[in-house]
Amino acid sequence: MNQNDYITLRIINACLRENVSGLISQGHISLENNHHWLNWQSSRQLLRLEVHACDYMQPWQAFSPVWQVKTAQGWQTQSGYENWLAALMPDQDPETRELFATYKEEADSAVIQGELCATAFTQQRTSLLRTPGEMNWGERLRHADQLASFLDHPYYPTARAKFGFSDADLRQYAPEFCQPFRLRWLAVPRQSLTLTAPQARPVWWPLPSQVGLSDDQYHQHELIPVHPLTLSQLYDLPEGAAVAPGAWLRVYPTLSVRTVQLADYPDQHLKVPLTMRTLGQKNVRLIKPSTLYDGQWFAEVLATVGEADSVLRGKYRHVDESFCGHVAEEKQLAFLLRRYAAPRPGETLLPVAALGSKLPDGRFYLASFLEQPGMPDAAGWWHEYCQLMADVHLTLWLRYGVALESNQQNAVLSLTPGEKLTLVMKDNDAARILPERFKAACPQLAERLSALRDPRICVAEEAALAQMFITITLQLCLAAVLESLAAGGLIERKASYQTLRDALEQSLSRLENEGVDTGFARQQLFDSPTQPVKYLLLSGSLLSKQASGAADINKFYGQSGPNFLQRGES
Structure with missing residues (x-):
């Protein structure tokens, strides 16, 4: 299947999953000659699409x-995402029509970049086929991110598009190509920069002279890193700021693109x-300064909770994200330094996003790790993984009132032959907390809740935690x-x-025996015929915030997914 057809099919299925333009709610299913057809009438035409019943994420x-x-001549076949989007585009609401049109451009980008990345995958065959033993810890981490970057997001249809990147930008700065480059630096007056932990500044942080500036002239300035592509967008610099003429610090792109790995300090x-x-068109990858503080809040609290809880102890580590900086509330002038814990002998860190990746020879990337001495077989590994995720995230949710947005990119696994599987956590700045439960479980940390900056983090209803657990941990990561x-x-x-159902049941039973109320979780996980589904396409691209009503475009849900856990009942 070529990239155009591939993206078209992904968009069609996302539209079915999210009921775009009332495809499911206003359409009807007919059975003709053992084929199911979804019939949908717009104000302009009658459309029909062959569909199959589905029990994962969407009913059709x-x-x-x-x-x-x-047509007047009968049924006429159509194809191509441009035609599909035109067919579903609403007649009224100019803003929504404009969003549909712009999304077509994003789909174009996904096709073009998909072709470039497919070529890169073939061209880098030798490098991608390296075994874990041929690489050091930092190279394995980078290798995992690169392989993960070739695998599309499970649910957002045009995630391949790095919208705003040219072909040259993609080749130079995208993880699929994994090319080193050097960061640019901006000198800002010291009084305009806020550092969260100045004492945590690393020894390698540059001096003005190292980036082409005079130490004497800029001794009252601080240097902050800037991505080369962002530098060209900095039209209004803060008063007294100066762009350093020299690039400095060799880095590699990671899966998130805006996060880079230091070549000489890979941890x-x-x-x-x-x-x-x-x-999504509204998901610009800048840094909101408040997220730096909220992320550090969770890094510290999760570490404290993990050490104190006998079930969680040893199951996860959180990276150190204490050294951050920002200039006022400028989203383009901020940074975060992420330090990983000292590598364990033989350890490989890989994001959950890489688990479904395949090597150029057709083998699963995961299989290359399980072939090592001291590793379980695939079924044994799956059992261990399910139990780890269930123990950590159900305990955090039901005992502590915390649900993490630990998506496939942020959830990192520590795989070490002969050792238990563990998690490495990072970037937890958008979690949800049920304050009363958290205070009851952690009275010594209760006062810290007032330090959280994003008012959306603390919620009044447990449903918000259930939605987070189901759509992130259960659907994305499992x-x-x-x-x-x-x-x-x-x-x-x-x-x-x-196996997945049994792991959830084991964690719930343990919590129940410890006096934790699991009734609501059981109802949501096992008894409800449907699951919440993130409507990423609608909230991120096809609807305005006003039309969707979503306070957070990454947390806009529909209760429309078949409950695949009911399939696992014996």
């Missing part, structure tokens, strides 16, 4: 990027603003991985869903 799924429209990563959009590994034959689908 398309398997072909073509559909039919009714340290810098997160810098980037004027690029991913996962079910999406299961479906990918099962489709490639590494694990068996039905048995693996039963």
Whole structure:
């Protein structure tokens, strides 16, 4: 399937999943000659699409990027995402029509960049086929991110598009190409820069002379890192600020693109603003200064809770994100330094996003790790992984009232032959907390809740935590991985869903025996016929915030996904 058809099919299925333009709610299913057709009438035409019943994420799924429209001559076949978006575009509301039109440009970008990345995957065959033993710890971390970057987001159809990147930008700064480059630096007056922990400044932080500035002239300034692509967008510099003429600090792009790995200090990563959009036209990858403080809040609290709780102890580590900086509230002038814990002998860190990745020879990337002495087989690993995720995230939710937005990129696994699987956490600045439960479980930390800056973090209803757990941990980090590994034959689908259900049940039973109320969680996880689904396409691209009503475009839900956990019942 070519990239155009591939993206078209992904967009069609996202539209079915999110009921775009009332496809599901206003359409009807007919059965003709053993084929199911979704019939949908707009003000302009009657459209029909062949669909199949589905029990994962959406009740109906398309398997072909073509559909039919009714004409005076009969049914006429159509294809192409441009035609599909035009067919679904509403007649009224100019703003929404404009968003549909702009999304077509994002789809164009996804096709072009998909072709470039497919070529890069082939061209880098030798490098991508390196075994864990051929690389050091930092190279393995970079290798994992690169392989993960070739695998599309499970649910957002045009995640391949780094909207705002030219072809040259992609080749130079995208993780698929994994090319080193040097950061640029901005000198700002010391009084205009806020550092969260000045004492944590690393020894390698440059001096003005190292970036082409006079130490004497700029001794009252501080240097902050700037991505080369962002530098060209800095039109209004703060008073007294100056762009350093010299680039300095060799780095590699990581999966997040705006976070880079230091070549000479691979256990340290810098997160810098980037004027690029991913996962939706409204998702510009800048840095809101408040997230620096909220992220550090969670880093400290999660570490404290993890040490004190006998179940959580040893199951996760959180990276050090204490050294950050920002200039006033400028989203383009901020940074975060991420320091990983000292590597363990033989350890490999890989994001959950890489678990479904395949090597150029067709093998699963995960399989290359499981082949090492001291590692379990695929079914044993899946059991260990499910239990780890269930123990950590259900305990945080039900005992402490904390649900983390630990998506596939931010959830990192520590794999070490002969050792238990553990988690490495990072970038937790958008979690949800039920304050009363947190205060009851952690009275010594209760006063710290007032330090959180984003008012959306503290919620009044437990449903917000359930939605976060189900759409992030359960659907993205567990079910999406299961479906990918099962489709490639590494694990068996039905048995693996039963393993997942058993892991959740074991964690819930343990919590119940410890006096924790699990009734609401059981109802949401096992008894409800449907699950919440993130409507990423609608909130991120096709609807304005006013039309969607979403306070957070990354947390806009529909209760429309079939409950795949009910499939696992014996």
